[in-house]
Amino acid sequence: MCLAIPGQIVELSQDKPGFAKVEVTGVRRNVNIGLLEDEKVGIGDWVLIHVGFALSKIGEAEAQDQLRMLRAMGEDELAIDEVRGYTFAEPAT
Amino acid sequence: MKYVDEFRDPPVIVRLARELAHIVEPGRTYRIMEVCGGHTHAIYRHGLRDILPPSIELIHGPGCPVCVLPTGRVDDGLAIVANPGTILTCFGDMMRVPGSLGTPLEHKARGADIRMVYSPLDALRIAQENPQHHVSFFAIGFETTAPSTALTLLRARELGLTNFSVFCNHVTIVPAIRAILESPDMRLDGFIGPGHVSTVSGCRPYEFVPRDYGKPLVVSGFEPVDILEGVLMVLRQLRAGEAKVENQYRRIVPWDGNPAALRAIFSVFELRPYFEWRGLGFISQSALKIRSEFAQWDAEARFELPGVRVTDPKAAQCGEVLKGVLKPAQCKLFGRECNPEHPVGALMVSSEGACAAYYRYVHHADPVFA
Numbered sequence: 001m002c003l004a005i006p007g008q009i010v011e012l013s014q015d016k017p018g019f020a021k022v023e024v025t026g027v028r029r030n031v032n033i034g035l036l037e038d039e040k041v042g043i044g045d046w047v048l049i050h051v052g053f054a055l056s057k058i059g060e061a062e063a064q065d066q067l068r069m070l071r072a073m074g075e076d077e078l079a080i081d082e083v084r085g086y087t088f089a090e091p092a093t
Numbered sequence: 094m095k096y097v098d099e100f101r102d103p104p105v106i107v108r109l110a111r112e113l114a115h116i117v118e119p120g121r122t123y124r125i126m127e128v129c130g131g132h133t134h135a136i137y138r139h140g141l142r143d144i145l146p147p148s149i150e151l152i153h154g155p156g157c158p159v160c161v162l163p164t165g166r167v168d169d170g171l172a173i174v175a176n177p178g179t180i181l182t183c184f185g186d187m188m189r190v191p192g193s194l195g196t197p198l199e200h201k202a203r204g205a206d207i208r209m210v211y212s213p214l215d216a217l218r219i220a221q222e223n224p225q226h227h228v229s230f231f232a233i234g235f236e237t238t239a240p241s242t243a244l245t246l247l248r249a250r251e252l253g254l255t256n257f258s259v260f261c262n263h264v265t266i267v268p269a270i271r272a273i274l275e276s277p278d279m280r281l282d283g284f285i286g287p288g289h290v291s292t293v294s295g296c297r298p299y300e301f302v303p304r305d306y307g308k309p310l311v312v313s314g315f316e317p318v319d320i321l322e323g324v325l326m327v328l329r330q331l332r333a334g335e336a337k338v339e340n341q342y343r344r345i346v347p348w349d350g351n352p353a354a355l356r357a358i359f360s361v362f363e364l365r366p367y368f369e370w371r372g373l374g375f376i377s378q379s380a381l382k383i384r385s386e387f388a389q390w391d392a393e394a395r396f397e398l399p400g401v402r403v404t405d406p407k408a409a410q411c412g413e414v415l416k417g418v419l420k421p422a423q424c425k426l427f428g429r430e431c432n433p434e435h436p437v438g439a440l441m442v443s444s445e446g447a448c449a450a451y452y453r454y455v456h457h458a459d460p461v462f463a
Contacts, residue, residue: 002131002237002289002445004345032214034244035354048292048345051184051234052212053241056292056351062344069316073135075444081211088214092222 005049005070005079006063007031009041019089020054022047025067027080030089052086102318109321110144116328123149124280125327126417128270129287130157130445131315137450139317149324152417153447155269156287158233159186160415160439160446161370162262164403167192170231170260171200173396180206180223182216183231189442193403197231213245213259220249220257229258229392236293239263239381240354243361246383249390260392261383263362266290267298268379269370274306276373278418283327285320286312288342293358295350296338303336314342361387369402371439372415411438414447421451428456 007022019030020041032053033041039057041047046063047054058066070076117123127133133153136142142151155161171192174181181197188198188209201207206226210216213230220228232242242259249257266287273279286299291312302310309330313323323341330336340346361384368380383391392398405411409426413419421427421440431437433449440446444453 002129002235002287004237004289004292032241032244035240035351035357038351038353048289050237050289051241052214053244055237055240055289055354056345056347058345065316065344069314072316073138083211085211086215088212088218 003050003070003075003079003082004055004066005083006058006066007047007049007054007083008063009043009045009047012041012043016089022049022054024049024083025076025080027083029083029086031086049083052088105318106144106321109318109325113144113149113321113325113328114146116325116332117146117148118332121148123282123328123331124152124417125149125283125285125324126152126154126273126281127285127320128154128156128266129285129290130160130443131288132285132313132320133157133447134445134450135315135317135320137454140454141317141320144317144321145324149328152281153414154273154284154417155370155373155415156235156266156290157440157443157445158235158238158262158264159190159443160411161264161269161372162190162233162439163369163371164192164405165369165399165401166262167197168194168403169398169400171197171205172398173229173260173392174200174205174207176227176396178226180208180219180226180228181231182208182210182219182228184211184233185209186443187231187233189436190439191436213242214248217245217249217254217257220254221252224256227256227258229260231260231262233262235264235266235287236290236358239362240293240351240357243357246361246387246390247357250387255389258390258392258395259383261362261381263381264368264370264379265381266294267301268376269373270299270302272370272373272376272379273416274302274308276416279416281308282331283308284310285323285327286310286338288312288314288346291340291342291346291350293351293354296340296346296348297350299338303338307336309336309339311339311341312346314345371405372412406437409438411440414440421448422456424448428452
């Protein structure tokens with residue numbers, strides 16, 4: 001439930017303020033960055049994602065730790081399914 | 094010991110195990126509660142009980158959102174979707190939680206429009222795409238999840254959406270810890286504090302645990318190394334006769350949490366006077382309610398809900414397991430009527446629930462059940 005997924009910011013789009021495109025092991029989706037308003041976030045930064053929102057900024061080593069932890073918990077596929085399932089900022093199908 | 098190859102730094106595990114064996118005092122037993130369901134899952138998955146000295150008992154805490162949600166609230170959520178033209182959205186975990194008349198998944202099979210979402214923002218989008226329907230989001234979760242629901246409600250207001258609401262079941266962990274410390278049948282020596290909840294709340298809210306109850310609390314990460322180190326830090330405090338809040342998970346958890354997330358929570362929610370927790374009963378000021386300024390997006394204000402208290406099936410002993418009085422396998426229904434395929438109680442639903450974790454990682458290996 002409190003799945004926290006590490007992702008790297010790859011794009012800050014102009015047309016979607018408050019959102020950033022992140023990459024999580026090859027899957028790219030927009031997430032909301034409204035909870036990071038006290039921090040400066042930029043391309044290349046790593047964030048911890050929970051239910052479609054970036055919850056905190058983390059270092060790259062910490063992000064790798066988190067990925068390994070998810071794998072060790074058998075939750076890495078669940079995490080990818082979740083990220084793939086964020087449709088809120090994707091074009092309508 | 095399972096999955097040893099996945100452990101970070103096996104030599105560190107060996108060192109921690111040795112240090113743990115060395116620090117326990119002969120003749121003394123230790124009861125340490127891991128508050129968070131994620132820790133419970135990790136402990137069973139990695140077989141950490143086999144690494145700890147036998148005198149250390151880990152008690153599984155209430156930090157699993159679906160596990161502590163009382164049946165009556167599931168019924169209330171399902172009553173929303175009984176209104177014609179209504180769509181109910183919820184996280185995957187919720188889909189299999191039993192209400193009095195079945196799970197959300199079973200209601201869906203009977204024709205109710207219930208959809209699984211991965212984010213409250215997906216629920217909002219469904220509302221935007223279905224203006225003829227009312228879309229309600231069944232919100233559950235601790236401090237980790239509440240800020241996301243808060244920002245979603247702020248967005249709904251910004252958009253002026255009139256066909257969206259939130260059925261708020263967010264709870265906060267601190268009052269539950271206090272209730273456990275006040276409970277006469279709980280004898281605990283210390284706590285492993287939640288990891289991801291603390292990224293939002295920070296470590297300060299736990300300061301009452303050492304101050305008022307004289308017990309150590311160590312916020313810990315989820316890897317075997319983290320959990321063992323957290324337990325060791327609790328034991329070091331006990332050995333030294335100390336009690337304080339420590340942060341083992343500094344690489345992720347800032348001492349002050351995420352102030353922006355806390356602001357989001359408090360701008361949208363206020364504390365309920367009391368809220369029912371499965372197994373723990375009513376706990377005062379332990380849950381969040383949507384503020385009256387947001388009443389038009391509050392499902393409890395918009396819909397007539399039964400609000401009936403429903404007791405758990407008599408034979409199920411979820412309450413005792415939740416309080417750590419019984420081990421999962423000591424419940425009469427465990428592994429028989431209640432199993433992950435057909436959960437009777439919510440502890441068997443989520444991977445963070447003590448019963449589901451025990452069933453998956455210990456039950457089949459346990460000779461008693463062979």
